[in-house]
């Protein structure tokens with residue numbers, strides 16, 4: 775069976791950045807299960823998997839724009855320290871916030887006196903990504919999975 779729209783694919787993957795540093799891997803875990811054609815995984819990886827079947831191995835390079843987007847300077851902004859009230863602030867802290875581009879995970883990247891600089895870019899924004907992928911299994915999706923637009927069970931949603 776080949777990976778086409780509305781099939782469930784289970785894949786093992788290792789993700790490296792352009793410098794060869796491992797950022798994420800399914801090794802030692804269940805394979806990742808996703809519903810093909812639903813945008814469950816980044817676009818560049820999904821299109822490379824189209825037509826593949828169990829046992830296929832592939833190396834996929836995805837440019838930043840097709841992965842988590844280019845780094846956007848306008849998503850970096852200073853906010854007053856007072857907005858955090860009594861909470862401690864530290865460089866590297868992350869929290870959910872409403873931003874100009876919708877709800878995002880933002881990271882504190884600098885603290886300068888009464889000013890806290892937050893960055894709403896995805897942590898992998900601006901990174902060209904290299905995936906080593908092995909297709910483990912391809913199966914039909916259940917009615918319920920198609921209805922929800924994602925995979926249930928091992929490697930997918932538990933509900």
Ligand SMILES: [Zn+2]
Pocket residue numbers: 922924925926931933
């Ligand atoms: Zn569901």
